[in-house]
Amino acid sequence: MTALSNTPSSPVPARLPLFPHLKRRVNLTMVMLALIVIGFAFLLPFYWMIISSLRPLSEWYARPIPLFLNNPSPSNYVQLFQRADFARGALNTVILCFFTVTTQVFFCSLAGYTFAKLRFKGREGLFIFILGTMMIPSGVGMIPNFIIMSRLHWIDTYLPLIIPGIANAFGIFWMRQYCQSIPEELLDAARIDGCDEFGIFWRIVIPIIQPALASLAIFTFLGTWNDFTGPLVFLRSPDKFTIQLWLSVVSRQANLFQPHLVMAGSVLSSIPIIILFASLQRYFMAGLTAGSLK
């Protein structure tokens, strides 16, 4: 607790308490203690998920169920990997993520760049319109969307999960912010060299906006990976299920005992997200606050 001694050398306060430094130290210690306890409370559910995933089937019948693992075992994970439906769900989710990420990054950056750097009639109005659509309650359109998708014969395909979001308002807003910092001279030089507008975007702009592309790719990946409602509404056949859908279906099979598999599956499906988050934390938090503060 050495940090507690770095109390600021503040100017003399108006009223001098009897032991000013002691009081501040006690308060700070209390605050730190509270923060640590709350931190453990936030971690506790993760602890229980991991413990439950490593608890071999034979130990699930002990009462009360042990708080710690006497002999942690990977048996649940082994069993999980032997199930074709889990592997299939994981593969499907990866494929779906690949398509949402590539299409959204492409179309959002193209539109974002256009709004930031090209001059055309109605630019401001069209952009404000895009921002305005973010306020529309999307839930209202859910049923008609389903009807439209079924008329297009898109039910039980990944198209309803990919196509509506290819050029979404948040992505365009995000890319436009970043593209505004591209130096004008670079684009003019390319134009003089006879590069067409799409060539400029593809050869000049894309390479220099890579950090923004990466963060948009992360948000999109996270959104698709964790999505449940979309796949639940639009997918039908079990061989097309995503991981989230698989978890929910398996956890609802009340006639089979498989909470140990559900917990192992939950841990596995959280791992990519946690790794991404841990390594790119700054981008995550920046994206979260981008929409909230003008």
Place this chain on the structure above:
Amino acid sequence: MVTAAPASTAAARSKKPWLRNSYPYLFISPFYLTFVLFGLVPIIFSIVVSTFDWRGVRPGDFIGLQNYITLFKEPNFYKALSNTVYIWLGTVPVMILLALVFAVLLNSKFVRWRSLFRTVYFLPVVTSLIITGLIFGMLFSTSYGLVNNFLVRLGFAPIQWLSDPRFMKLILVIAILWRWTGNDMVIMLAGLQSIPPEMYEAARVDGANEVQNFWYITIPLMLPVILFDLIISTIGTFNLFEEPYALFGGPDGGVRGSALVTGLYLYSNAFVNARFGFGSSIAWVLAVIIFSLSMLQLKLGSRKAQ
């Protein structure tokens, strides 16, 4: 070929300026196309659908406002509404307060390990909503739960947290607080960082203490951010769906529908019972409620700020 390429683009430029001028519109068109087809048309169309006895994909008879009249006579609708209000009262005020306190503490230079705490408090936000539900189902499970483990060790009888109507909503509230508080906290952190430090400097010179700083500088300047958090949390509560779905094993809100919230009610009517017309009327009534609440909060918030 090599020399011909620039010449042909130059020709295209001089001959067809409309082509060159239309590039920007072409580049932004995917948004408007998808928005019209999957955003605008469905919203307008849903008003139409809500006036039909529309079951499944095929339209039924036009019945005017009958769906709305049925809805307002439906006891389950009021149950879902009152459950949602319960969840709102249990989560939103607590969450806003906690998020603000966490943000202020984790923004203070006197607190150690700030980035570690931020990471830990934010970690639930990247966890999927289904997994959130499943984890809390495991924590509060009658036989395999951590909570009942403690109860049994302390000599109490295990409690059926997830099937006893007295506790079901409470568990949902706890799960929501765990999952979403970090989200509001990060937004508030960004808000705090935009307050100029000179304001606190000036207050310190005038002899203000930390508590006074909090009440007279932080709170008033943070009011717009708090309001933003309040509105998104309110919208989130009325759309609540995946957490209770995973926690209570489906869209019916568990035993006696004790955790039936508006999001589940809409889903089960629309997609389980395939009552598209009736479901659309629920969606519209909910949209009106959410919109009115947001406006009310904005009004109250801007009056306070004056």
